Amino acid sequence: MTQLTQSATWQQLATHTTALPHMRELFENNDQRFNAMHLKSCGLLLDYSKNRVNEETLALLFKLANEAQLTDKITGMFSGDIINNTEQRAVLHTALRSKASQTIKAEGQNIVPEVQQTLAKMAEFVEQVQSGQWTGYTGKAITDIVSIGIGGSFLGPKIVTQALRPYWKDLNCHFVANVDATSICEKLKGLNAETTLFVMSSKSFGTQETLTNTLSAKEWFLAQGASQQDVAKHFVAVTSNVTKATEFGMDANNIFPMWDWVGGRYSLWSAIGLPIALVIGMDNFKALLSGAFDMDQHFQQAPLEQNMPVIMGMLSVLYSNFHGAQSHVILTYDHYLRGLPAYFQQLDMESNGKSVTLNGTAVDYSTGPVIWGGEGTNGQHAYHQLLHQGTALIPADFIMPLQSHNPLGEHHNQLASNCFGQTQALMQGRTYEEALAEMSSSKLDDTQKQLIAKHKVMAGNKPSNTLLMDKLTPQTLGALIALYEHRTFVQGVIWQINSFDQWGVELGKVLGNDVLDRIGADHDAQALDCSSNSLINLYRQGQI
């Protein structure tokens, strides 16, 4: 056993959680439960009262957090300690939303000035493109942005841009990530090369998908009648590898920097967010940063007991390690936020999908659960069935703005009532007696009623958090995303893992390149396992 699972607090939690009454009872016995178990900060309200906790559970969870020296770990991250120990890197995405007056050091250097310079460079560029001053090779203003990147250099900008649709100015934005040619071919259909600007985002400038898509975009661009000299007007890059970007044909002035101390999945706040800024404007982009900054302050300053990311992180630990939960669902009751579950999936699963602790010891407890989800109310007509009556325990986060950007008739009232109704149903469930009583006026005979009642029973006691905001704005979205970033960090601290490397992803890339060589070789594959050899050779034949 590891020290963690041997600890008295861990053992106490294991015993305590089995003895807790049903949530229905917890609510019946305490009409102040909501008051005691909600908090407001940074424009967000978290109601965590519908969780399998009482005061003692929470006290034990905070004790566990203290024993993990969470407060010191938070300070360490914000101060630039080398907490990504396998890559020997600081983790300073929080510096990207810091104030100009702050001093934050990575490897002894204050990095705030370069962050501010990059923001200024982005502001200038955004202004030029949005105003029409930046023109394409035939002198026309830009109308469409095509962002090319993958992973962290794709999903954040895409989801944020999608979420902030009401704040779009005059430019259209498209995203290409997959190396499947269908993605780029479909995107380029209907675009005009004279008015299209490609933003190539790759921290390394070495990711296969992004390089291939950018080369195809360049070929398409040249095939439309443009020349090599025109490339600089239509292709800009965000990268930490300036040499490779200039070799590609980009003007050094149009390369926006990235740094080693920003992890891909935490990078939307950097120049990787350029497509966001181009679409919503720099003021709105800065409001996004400001919302995240507020959450950073809250995370650093609020006591653990009133700290939103800490509470959410510790609740996730509770379900993963003491209730056997293998997954966690994110349910956004807002169409603009429909992409958020995928973004939080990348954030959390690439961060906490780990099996050894920082010092290499195998863990003997669950780490990152599977994160998934979708938008409400759609899911209610599909997978919510399993949430309510399946055998797996799946804690849920419901996220909803109180005011809609599209107030129309009864729509928002209905949306809200569904959201709240679901959390209620998950919590209270339905007993056999209640199910039977509901059928009192039915014409069915007693045997049939009893059978159906058994099928209608819902155990309830299913945990959920509800996160509300007044309205979805750049500011509240920034706070919301930073909340989940820090929640991920909190879990990683308890589990003593490195949430900031991704060696599993790296191996896939290496093997992918090896297979590519074998596909292009002048002989059939023989050296691999028989399944891989056969698949490669079938592909070489082009038919099954």
Ligand SMILES: O=P(O)(O)OC[C@H]1O[C@H](O)[C@H](O)[C@@H](O)[C@@H]1O
């Ligand atoms: O920005 P790039 O260097 O092109 O990397 C793109 C992505 O590559 C990998 O898949 C990493 O696991 C991601 O974290 C990263 O965001």
